[in-house]
């Protein structure tokens with residue numbers, strides 16, 4: 001792949017095989033086409049050796065070498081239903097991956113003639129070629145007979161490695177699922193690192209409530225990450241027409257959907273006449289018009305010291321990368337980077353602080369942003 005700096009191309013779209021210089025308010029970086037030929041990459045996790053374990057939504061899992069070389073599909077991935085917004089979704093390494101080689105992933109699965117978002121654990125073989133001991137751990141039931149939208153499907157671990165968090169969407173057909181505590185749709189779910197239900201979850205002792213629930217009232221959260229400066233958990237979710245949200249997630253919190261929202265139906269009609277209500281948590285930030293935020297990550301700094309602790313959202317429509325300066329847990333000024341170009345499903349940072357952008361296209365790939 002040719003890689004040359006094009007200082008003159010500040011506002012031009014990226015050229016195939018080329019490198020482009022971008023001057024951000026906080027940092028100067030270049031844009032590299034790092035990995036190509038990927039079909040709707042959705043989530044990824046860096047292995048300790050620096051390779052990237054990456055999902056493609058149609059149902060493939062691959063290892064990407066440090067130079068961007070795309071490996072063959074890893075065998076043993078279970079069947080997914082890739083219709084609508086479903087498929088193979090996020091992947092995360094178990095905190096003890098170096099010893100156990102365990103990984104976790106989310107997918108849409110056919111169950112009882114319907115569809116469900118499913119969390120699985122597996123072991124990545126020593127040579128990285130196969131998944132072994134694939135174990136479904138949790139289905140976000142009840143199973144839904146119709147509709148292939150709003151699975152959520154993003155996974156993160158707490159910084160201490162003791163808990164796994166999974167986002168689950170409302171599945172779109174019946175919005176009130178997000179408010180129902182006997183239903184795992186429209187939730188942030190918390191499990192222990194081995195997949196069991198923690199004894200200290202907020203609804204463990206509430207009759208009729210699912211003990212896996214950490215927070216509820218979510219529409220379609222596809223971003224989740226811990227703020228390294230404060231240890232707080234944040235999630236990003238798609239609103240309907242307008243009303244996308246960044247939320248500071250607290251245990252037992254009701255985030256309002258569909259009772260309160262800043263958004264409207266796609267037809268323009270009203271969903272709710274309220275954007276806020278007692279007992280419901282207001283978003284840390286809401287966007288009207290929409291930005292369609294999928295993945296969320298906080299920069300570790302590294303090669304970009306000025307970005308340390310700032311939040312980055314992968315946006316689909318309008319497409320681009322949104323940088324949010326954080327003051328503790330308060331979102332501050334925003335900067336729109338690479339705006340209006342390519343749909344970005346997820347943003348990842350490697351150990352050196354370089355950002356990787358997963359391009360949401362059937363002929364997609366991964367961009368890398370090294371310092372200029």
Ligand SMILES: [Ca+2]
Nearest residue numbers: 245255256257
């Ligand atoms: Ca909300």
